[in-house]
Amino acid sequence: xxxxxxxxxxxxxxxxxxxxxxxxxxxxxxxxxxxxxxxxxxxxxxxxxxxxxxxxxxxxxxxxxxxxxxxxxxxxxxxxxxxxxxxxxxxxxxxxxxxxxxxxxxxxxxxxxxxxxxxxxxxxxxxxxxxxxxxxxxxxxxxxxxxxxxxxxxxxxxxxxxxxxxxxxxxxxxxxxxxxxxxxxxxxxxxxxxxxxxxxxxxxxxxxxxxxx
Numbered sequence: 332x333x334x335x336x337x338x339x340x341x342x343x344x345x346x347x348x349x350x351x352x353x354x355x356x357x358x359x360x361x362x363x364x365x366x367x368x369x370x371x372x373x374x375x376x377x378x379x380x381x382x383x384x385x386x387x388x389x390x391x392x393x394x395x396x397x398x399x400x401x402x403x404x405x406x407x408x409x410x411x412x413x414x415x416x417x418x419x420x421x422x423x424x425x426x427x428x429x430x431x432x433x434x435x436x437x438x439x440x441x442x443x444x445x446x447x448x449x450x451x452x453x454x455x456x457x458x459x460x461x462x463x464x465x466x467x468x469x470x471x472x473x474x475x476x477x478x479x480x481x482x483x484x485x486x487x488x489x490x491x492x493x494x495x496x497x498x499x500x501x502x503x504x505x506x507x508x509x510x511x512x513x514x515x516x517x518x519x520x521x522x523x524x525x526x527x528x529x530x531x532x533x534x535x536x537x538x539x540x541x542x543x544x
Contacts, residue, residue: 335362337536339375341522358522360536374414375536380495380518381415382535388493388514389468391423398487399464401426405450405482406472407439411495415470416442426463430454450474454481465490472496479505486511 338359340352362371385391385402394400402419406412407429419427420443429439430450440447448457458466465487471478476498483505486492492506493514503513520526 335364335371336360337362337366337371337375339379339518342519343523355522360534376518377410377414378418379535380411380516381418383518384411384470384493384495384514384516385415385418385423386535388516389470389491391419391425391468395467395487395490398467398490399426400424401428401463401466402468402470403428403430403448403454403458403466403482403485404444404470404472405430405454405478406474407431407442407444407447409472412470412472413439413442415472416444419443425468426466428458428461428466450478454478455484458485467491469493476501483509483511 336359338354340354341358344352344354366374389402391402402423402425404412404415404419404427407416408431412429416427416429416439419425426446427444428446428448429442429444431439431447432449432451446461448454448461465485467487467490469482469486469490469492471482471492471494473496475482475494475496479498479501482492486509488509489511490509491512491514493516495516506513
């Protein structure tokens with residue numbers, strides 16, 4: 332009783348602006364003392380999305396045979412992308428490549444990205460020029476439709492690709508030749524359907540996010 336907690340909630344249970352809010356304890360974590368309430372309210376949605384994409388969908392701790400131990404994060408300066416960069420650096424040994432284009436978005440390097448490439452230009456040739464090999468993982472947070480051809484070209488055979496946006500006309504068949512697995516990430520899915528592993532949200536908040544704040 333009386334613990335300060337944080338969570339992202341569920342889209343099936345509205346009225347989060349109410350004074351009191353009933354929430355499933357499995358998706359709750361103890362709020363880090365270093366965070367104020369505004370920060371604690373803002374972080375879970377983007378942070379849980381990044382965590383689930385990296386560890387639950389892409390399974391980045393499981394290597395892809397023959398691939399470079401690297402991840403390309405498209406949209407590295409965005410809310411989810413910027414968190415994903417930091418988590419990947421803190422909790423994995425992957426080489427982190429992030430996209431940015433404007434000078435002010437080059438902050439992704441300070442967040443921990445080993446390399447920054449320009450998403451306004453063809454990605455595949457820029458990745459090849461790094462000389463590190465074909466990345467095992469690609470995480471796209473925005474404008475996936477514009478980059479599909481490049482992703483198909485640059486990702487390693489049997490690699491894993493995750494996206495969170497909603498591209499129109501997305502052709503998954505382009506990935507068949509390389510046997511790339513394609514994953515969608517929606518942070519609310521477990522809460523909506525009450526799936527096994529529902530408590531992963533709380534675990535991520537306390538172990539993968541909160542302990543680093």
